Amino acid sequence: MFFVLSKIFWAIFTPLTFISLLICGGFVMRRFTWGQRVMGTGIALLVLCGFFPVGHNLLVYQEARYPVMTALPAHVDGVIILGAAIDFKKSLAWGQGQLNEHASRVTEMIFLMQHYPKAKIVFTGGNGKYEKSLSSEAVELDKLLKHLGFDTSRIIYEGESRNTFENMNLSKEKLHPQKGEIWLLVTSAFHMQRSVETFVSNGWDVIPYPAGYLTEGDYKLIPNFEVLTNMYKLQIAAKEMIGIMAYHLSGKIKSNETIDPLPVSSDASGHSSSRQGR
Numbered sequence: 001m002f003f004v005l006s007k008i009f010w011a012i013f014t015p016l017t018f019i020s021l022l023i024c025g026g027f028v029m030r031r032f033t034w035g036q037r038v039m040g041t042g043i044a045l046l047v048l049c050g051f052f053p054v055g056h057n058l059l060v061y062q063e064a065r066y067p068v069m070t071a072l073p074a075h076v077d078g079v080i081i082l083g084a085a086i087d088f089k090k091s092l093a094w095g096q097g098q099l100n101e102h103a104s105r106v107t108e109m110i111f112l113m114q115h116y117p118k119a120k121i122v123f124t125g126g127n128g129k130y131e132k133s134l135s136s137e138a139v140e141l142d143k144l145l146k147h148l149g150f151d152t153s154r155i156i157y158e159g160e161s162r163n164t165f166e167n168m169n170l171s172k173e174k175l176h177p178q179k180g181e182i183w184l185l186v187t188s189a190f191h192m193q194r195s196v197e198t199f200v201s202n203g204w205d206v207i208p209y210p211a212g213y214l215t216e217g218d219y220k221l222i223p224n225f226e227v228l229t230n231m232y233k234l235q236i237a238a239k240e241m242i243g244i245m246a247y248h249l250s251g252k253i254k255s256n257e258t259i260d261p262l263p264v265s266s267d268a269s270g271h272s273s274s275r276q277g278r
Contacts, residue, residue: 002250006163013242015055015234019045050227053220055234060215062240063189066196066208066261073207073264076119077181080206081109082167082195083125083137084188086144092135097144102188104212106141109186112209113154122175124158124167136160164191164243165252168199177204182262188212190236194244194253196261201254207262 012018019042026039048054085105087098099106113121125137138159145152158174161167177183187195189210199206214233224230247253 002252006246010239010242015049015238016231019049049234050230051223051225053222053224053230053233055230055232055237056215057219058237058241059190059233060217060219062193062237063210063213063215064217066189066192066210068189068213069207069209069264071264072115073182073184075182076116076184076207078120078122078175078177079109079112079116079184079186079209080167080171080199081105081121081123082164082185082187082191083123083141083161084191086125086137086140088127088135088137088140091140091144097140097147099144101214102212105186105188108209108211110150112184112186120156120175121154122156122158122171124161124171126159126161126166164195164198165247167195168202168204172202172204179205181205182207184209185261186211188214190214190240194240194247197244197253197259198247200261201257201259202252205262207264 012021022038022042023046026035026037026042029035030039082105085099085102087100090098109121109123112119123138123141125141127136136159138157142152142155142157145155156174158167158171161170183204183206185192185195185199185206186209189212192208192210196206196208214236244253248255253259
């Protein structure tokens with residue numbers, strides 16, 4: 001039910017859709033004072049969010065929550081990679097694995113597989129769309145990697161999950177992580193807060209490993225004419241903000257639990273391995 005309701009809610013309250021509904025609805029009812037106000041509110045939001053870097057700055061804040069990891073733990077027991085790097089519909093439509101703007105989740109997975117040859121590698125991603133499908137993101141990624149000549153025998157696939165909570169819950173049922181184990185959690189930087197809080201508050205201690213950025217990390221104040229880009233960034237940032245609130249309200253993030261991630265650990269001599277110069 002949560003999955004269906006979240007899809008319906010987001011279909012209506014996607015920023016550009018919501019603003020368009022305000023403008024169109026206000027225009028239809030413009031003979032009333034309240035209709036004029038609704039239309040004016042929609043136009044004001046369109047100007048503010050379309051010509052000013054509101055979404056960009058929200059993304060910068062989200063991506064800075066957990067900085068890029070420059071020193072890796074000397075040892076990890078496993079690596080969890082969250083899905084969303086595969087363009088699922090296009091991959092099915094054209095019979096070729098199609099990566100999207102979150103492709104760094106996959107490229108960092110390949111790097112970590114090489115860096116930690118004994119660690120468990122878990123990719124979790126099903127079909128996050130409302131439409132039913134016999135395939136999954138996990139299946140499509142496996143096809144893509146095999147097509148490129150990679151040995152995928154080490155990868156543990158979880159292909160039933162449809163959102164971040166199910167990523168955690170279904171992977172946990174499959175792997176049974178133990179207290180004291182060290183796990184890296186790989187996802188896009190803007191999505192890391194919701195992911196870490198979901199995993200840690202439900203008893204799976206992880207170290208955040210941001211993979212993929214949609215900004216350069218600098219706040220901007222000057223308006224511009226990149227309306228579509230500004231609205232796209234706002235859509236991503238707003239979805240994360242709403243997602244975090246929904247997860248807290250629905251108990252998927254347990255607010256009474258400690259949700260701080262594990263610190264980067266080192267070996268007995270106190271040294272962590274570096275990822276620079278790769």
